[in-house]
Amino acid sequence: MARTKAHRIVEKAIWEMTATEAKVRIESLSRELEAHNHRYYVLSQPSISDYEFDQLLKELESLEQQFPDFADVNSPTKRVGGDITKKFNEVVHDFPMMSLSNTYSKDEIVEWENRIRKIADGEITYVCELKYDGVAIGIKYVNGAMLQAVTRGDGTKGEDITNNVRTIRTIPMKLSGEDYPADFEIRGEIFYPLESFQKLNAQREEAGEALFANPRNTASGTLKMQDSAVVAQRGLDCYLYGVYSKSPLASSHFESVQNAGKWGFKIPLQEKKMIETCENIDQIMAFINHWDEARHRLDFEIDGIVIKVNDYRQQEELGFTAKSPRWAIAYKFKAAEVTTVLESVSYQVGRTGAITPVANLKPVLLAGTTVKRASLHNADQIEKLDLRIGDHVYVEKGGEIIPKVTAVDLAKRNPDAPVFEYITHCPECETPLARNDGDAKHYCPNDAGCPPQIKGKMEHFISRKAMDIEGLGSETIEQLHEAGMIHSIADLYDLTADQLLPLERMAEKSVENMLDGIEASKQVPFERVLFALGIRYVGETVAKKLARHFKSLEQLMAADAETLVAVDEIGERIAQSVVDFFAQPDHQTLIERLRQAGLQFEIPEEQFAGNTEKLKGLSFVISGVFERHSRDELKALIEKHGGKNAGSVSSKTSYVLAGEGMGPSKREKAEKLGVSIISEGDFEALIA
Numbered sequence: 001m002a003r004t005k006a007h008r009i010v011e012k013a014i015w016e017m018t019a020t021e022a023k024v025r026i027e028s029l030s031r032e033l034e035a036h037n038h039r040y041y042v043l044s045q046p047s048i049s050d051y052e053f054d055q056l057l058k059e060l061e062s063l064e065q066q067f068p069d070f071a072d073v074n075s076p077t078k079r080v081g082g083d084i085t086k087k088f089n090e091v092v093h094d095f096p097m098m099s100l101s102n103t104y105s106k107d108e109i110v111e112w113e114n115r116i117r118k119i120a121d122g123e124i125t126y127v128c129e130l131k132y133d134g135v136a137i138g139i140k141y142v143n144g145a146m147l148q149a150v151t152r153g154d155g156t157k158g159e160d161i162t163n164n165v166r167t168i169r170t171i172p173m174k175l176s177g178e179d180y181p182a183d184f185e186i187r188g189e190i191f192y193p194l195e196s197f198q199k200l201n202a203q204r205e206e207a208g209e210a211l212f213a214n215p216r217n218t219a220s221g222t223l224k225m226q227d228s229a230v231v232a233q234r235g236l237d238c239y240l241y242g243v244y245s246k247s248p249l250a251s252s253h254f255e256s257v258q259n260a261g262k263w264g265f266k267i268p269l270q271e272k273k274m275i276e277t278c279e280n281i282d283q284i285m286a287f288i289n290h291w292d293e294a295r296h297r298l299d300f301e302i303d304g305i306v307i308k309v310n311d312y313r314q315q316e317e318l319g320f321t322a323k324s325p326r327w328a329i330a331y332k333f334k335a336a337e338v339t340t341v342l343e344s345v346s347y348q349v350g351r352t353g354a355i356t357p358v359a360n361l362k363p364v365l366l367a368g369t370t371v372k373r374a375s376l377h378n379a380d381q382i383e384k385l386d387l388r389i390g391d392h393v394y395v396e397k398g399g400e401i402i403p404k405v406t407a408v409d410l411a412k413r414n415p416d417a418p419v420f421e422y423i424t425h426c427p428e429c430e431t432p433l434a435r436n437d438g439d440a441k442h443y444c445p446n447d448a449g450c451p452p453q454i455k456g457k458m459e460h461f462i463s464r465k466a467m468d469i470e471g472l473g474s475e476t477i478e479q480l481h482e483a484g485m486i487h488s489i490a491d492l493y494d495l496t497a498d499q500l501l502p503l504e505r506m507a508e509k510s511v512e513n514m515l516d517g518i519e520a521s522k523q524v525p526f527e528r529v530l531f532a533l534g535i536r537y538v539g540e541t542v543a544k545k546l547a548r549h550f551k552s553l554e555q556l557m558a559a560d561a562e563t564l565v566a567v568d569e570i571g572e573r574i575a576q577s578v579v580d581f582f583a584q585p586d587h588q589t590l591i592e593r594l595r596q597a598g599l600q601f602e603i604p605e606e607q608f609a610g611n612t613e614k615l616k617g618l619s620f621v622i623s624g625v626f627e628r629h630s631r632d633e634l635k636a637l638i639e640k641h642g643g644k645n646a647g648s649v650s651s652k653t654s655y656v657l658a659g660e661g662m663g664p665s666k667r668e669k670a671e672k673l674g675v676s677i678i679s680e681g682d683f684e685a686l687i688a
């Protein structure tokens with residue numbers, strides 16, 4: 001493999017380092033990387049390039065591998081995850097995690113303010129904050145280092161999710177400044193930013209997977225995942241709202257929050273009015289009214305406003321009821337919801353043939369935009385809502401871009417309205433619809449003849465993450481399809497300037513760009529070509545996995561469902577879809593034409609440099625957590641040396657590669673079947 005000069009120098013330097021030098025360098029690199037993290041994620045003011053950051057991180061990774069004794073649990077290398085938590089341990093909270101009394105009524109806020117003004121001694125200053133709609137978290141720090149992150153649970157005890165919380169880039173693992181208490185807990189709310197949430201759902205949609213309902217539940221589900229590497233990729237974020245310590249802190253809540261900002265935490269921005277001190281009820285109401293409207297422009301969801309007494313002494317004086325502090329109250333916004341009439345239901349056909357029903361509504365204003373359509377997801381959803389045309393329906397806007405129908409106002413239903421019948425044939429090509437066991441959606445099986453599927457597949461093929469064909473957009477695809485020049489993606493590679501120039505809106509320059517773009521796509525790597533083919537359930541990640549495992553289209557096409565399922569993370573649904581795709585004669589013709597055109601159907605040899613066949617014919621099962629490698633690295637090493645990875649122990653398993661916390665059932669099974677259990681060190685010796 002070609003190595004940069006810098007890389008060689010770094011490696012040489014590490015090789016020659018004494019343990020003391022390594023320790024010093026590891027500490028300084030960790031500090032530097034955490035500072036860059038803070039600048040990038042919390043302040044949005046990066047001062048080095050991503051490349052430079054990666055180089056520093058790589059240096060730290062190699063040092064930690066060489067000197068594992070100095071690898072800190074709070075090292076910046078932990079941000080990418082990899083630690084597996086099989087069971088989240090229960091932890092009793094030092095300070096109970098209480099709830100807030102809340103109200104939807106502004107009158108009750110006025111009453112609350114009146115009441116506490118009478119109880120507390122002296123003038124009261126309030127702090128108004130956003131009520132983040134996420135998952136509460138309490139994180140303990142000792143001597144400036146993250147110790148433990150615990151969920152709210154039942155308020156008295158929660159679950160230790162530290163490994164997952166370490167992957168959230170805006171939460172510091174080591175604090176900056178010096179004036180933080182030696183031992184304290186900070187509490188806040190972890191949430192799913194809307195942009196990341198929508199991206200996640202778009203990826204799932206593309207892979208034909210069920211969509212997540214809302215950002216809050218998805219944040220909660222993500223934090224309970226066993227594999228922290230997946231959590232790391234999800235892009236969760238966190239705002240902090242309270243500091244708790246047995247030793248004395250600042251004198252007010254506002255001051256504490258500002259201090260937490262100086263220690264490196266992400267705190268609400270004053271300049272964006274996300275936190276404000278208020279002297280009276282009018283200022284509190286102005287804050288509430290501002291956010292009731294402005295919340296729709298935030299990149300995360302809030303469900304209300306929290307009003308807190310600022311002074312800690314006054315907070316103490318006011319005290320708590322059984323469940324919540326008297327010194328705080330939440331004003332909750334009503335969900336952005338309206339009722340309107342369901343006029344009709346139409347059906348969209350996606351590029352993979354999946355049918356999505358859409359509600360056509362009498363236009364209505366909701367959270368600042370006019371809504372005419374809402375998603376109905378699938379036939380089951382319509383049945384669950386028991387929808388009838390003409391119904392008055394409730395429409396709500398949550399974290400998604402498209403609003404959804406949540407319920408029917410049965411009191412207003414016309415008793416004669418017929419029961420809703422879902423379509424049985426494709427609205428575009430009349431083919432009878434199919435539905436596979438376990439699939440939520442119906443689909444049109446006529447993929448070679450159904451117009452939206454043909455166009456959709458072509459648009460997908462040329463899209464940025466697939467073949468990325470410059471000079472060709474969906475309008476041109478539409479035009480070429482309508483002119484009868486392209487029926488399949490392979491036709492793109494037969495287009496000539498003579499054919500294109502006579503078409504409307506085709507200038508010489510645009511034709512040249514288009515043909516250059518098509519020509520250049522012949523160099524797009526195999527994994528993206530595979531993604532571009534648009535096989536149902538084969539999204540970007542799955543395509544990458546399959547390409548790297550099988551290395552060529554020929555080998556992938558030769559694989560049966562059983563072989564496919566043996567590949568890490570490939571389930572039966574994906575396996576069957578791949579087998580079905582390649583079994584169709586018109587797909588085989590398509591592949592042959594694309595091969596003739598010169599597309600990349602394999603990973604070039606150079607990428608296999610360093611590969612050996614030392615593990616040929618051997619099948620491995622990895623279990624537990626390892627000192628020097630992540631599980632993904634071990635899997636990659638096994639494949640690099642010709643071995644195979646399997647998910648469960650069977651008589652075909654050659655070795656179980658066992659790390660810390662290996663599952664007892666795996667061990668038992670391996671022992672029963674007489675499969676050798678080896679350590680990370682034994683494995684390194686095998687491939688040395």
Ligand code: IVH
Pocket residue numbers: 097098099100129130131132133135136137152188189241242306324325330
């Ligand atoms: S203060 C004693 N401030 O709301 C309770 N909570 O109903 C102190 N929340 O579990 C909580 N934003 O998860 C506080 N700015 C904020 C908040 C907030 C969201 C959540 C928190 C808590 C729940 C209470």
